[in-house]
Amino acid sequence: MRGQVLDALRAALIDGELVPGEIYSGPALGERFGVSATPVREAMQQLALEGAVECLPNRGFRVLSRSPRELAELAEVRALLEVPVMLRLARSVPADAWEALRPAAAATAEAAAAGDLPGYAETDRDFHRAVLRLAGNDQLVQVAEELHRRAQWPLPGAPRVRRADLVADAAEHSALLEALIARDLPVVESLVREHFAGSPG
Incomplete structure (x- = not known):
């Protein structure tokens, strides 16, 4: 139950249904999702750890506001972390391993075509997770x-x-796979940096 509520709350955050700066009570959200307040509070505790909300004793949870600077900093850190890894993987991972990731890239395309922002956010993470798992570093x-x-x-x-x-x-996911298969390192680096800088998800 907690996992289902957490997924629903994450989707509501990404979709803008839970508004930054607003305070939401556990019981009110529980009523909204048809559950008791307990799994909502547990899910909100996890979202607090993820930096999405803050806990307000005896009041509920405030959705935290983000700034363009924060998002730019996150993009920079992600690039510092992932670009070197992807370049290393591009040199060593065989083409058939990259081919196996085409369904993950296709899933992001399907969610995008449907305009499903929460679905896109999930499939986008799935794709990046699948790529990074090839590094063998949990x-x-x-x-x-x-x-x-x-x-x-x-x-x-x-x-x-x-x-x-x-x-x-x-579309950048498919282009990245093509560049990885071709071991075109300059294109891999350019695509990953641009993806982080302009990604909506």
Whole structure:
């Protein structure tokens, strides 16, 4: 139950249903999702660890506001972490291993075409996780996924991400696979840096 509520809350955050700066009570959210307040509070504790909300004793949970600077800093850190790894993988991972990731890239394209922002956020993380797992470093995967998730919380007052932006972002996954298969290191580096800088998810 906690996992289902956590997924629902994450989707509501990404979709802008839970508004930055607003305070939400556990019982009210429990009623909204048809569950008791306990799994909501447990899920919110996890979201607090992820930097999405802050706990307010006896009041509930405030959705934290993000700034463009914070998102730019997250993009920079993600690039510092993932670009060297992807360049190393591009030199060593065989083409058939990259081919096996095409379904993951296709899943992001399907979510983008449907305009499903929460679905896109999830499949985007799935794709990046699958790439980084090829490095064989579980700690890397865990840290990168936490940074990725933090980068997906929207800016306060920002317009909803357009479907065209999601489609363009998803297309970069397929282009990255092609570059990795071809071991085209300059293109790999350029695509990853641009992906982080302009990613809607």
